[in-house]
Amino acid sequence: MSTLISDTPYLKAYVRKEFLFDEKKHHGEFVPAVVFGLRAEPARVPMFQVMLNCGAQWARVPINMICSNPCEPLHFEECAWWDSYGYEFAVHSFAFLKNHKVSALGRDGQIRFGNYLFTVDWMKTGWSEVPDQHKNHHVIALDDGQWIAYPNNRLVWHDPAWITPAPNKEWETPTTDYFVEGL
Numbered sequence: 001m002s003t004l005i006s007d008t009p010y011l012k013a014y015v016r017k018e019f020l021f022d023e024k025k026h027h028g029e030f031v032p033a034v035v036f037g038l039r040a041e042p043a044r045v046p047m048f049q050v051m052l053n054c055g056a057q058w059a060r061v062p063i064n065m066i067c068s069n070p071c072e073p074l075h076f077e078e079c080a081w082w083d084s085y086g087y088e089f090a091v092h093s094f095a096f097l098k099n100h101k102v103s104a105l106g107r108d109g110q111i112r113f114g115n116y117l118f119t120v121d122w123m124k125t126g127w128s129e130v131p132d133q134h135k136n137h138h139v140i141a142l143d144d145g146q147w148i149a150y151p152n153n154r155l156v157w158h159d160p161a162w163i164t165p166a167p168n169k170e171w172e173t174p175t176t177d178y179f180v181e182g183l
Contacts, residue, residue, distance in 0.1 A: 015068075089123060105150075
């Protein structure tokens with residue numbers, strides 16, 4: 001059974017109005033919406049199911065067209081480090097990460113700050129089973145409003161009660177599969 005779509009936490013958001021007009025007009029305008037689902041297609045950015053405030057329901061809204069409040073757009077390559085790995089995934093909202101501040105390193109070398117929303121984890125695809133290639137998509141609302149989906153190795157979490165951000169830059173990605181009876 002393929003997943004293709006799944007519920008997400010219900011999140012108030014805005015859709016960039018140009019998306020509703022095939023990006024031909026209404027740039028810089030926004031339509032209030034509620035995000036309620038995620039759609040994944042291999043080799044495409046994470047996409048969302050939304051209900052607009054006029055009652056229209058839209059599917060396949062790419063992450064670069066979603067924001068928590070009106071803001072300047074980021075190019076879609078800055079909104080997601082990786083395309084969707086496949087059709088099968090799980091959406092999970094980690095209670096531990098809820099409302100955590102996070103800094104995100106973009107492809108452009110910029111560090112942007114935001115808050116955790118939820119996580120997408122991939123399964124039953126070739127890359128999702130390879131230890132050094134597996135990636136989560138943590139969906140983050142940046143402080144300016146833009147949504148992004150970044151993997152663990154591009155994020156640093158902040159909690160002044162106990163975290164002192166300074167990850168070891170010499171760490172290496174694990175390449176070992178661990179089995180008791182396996183291969």
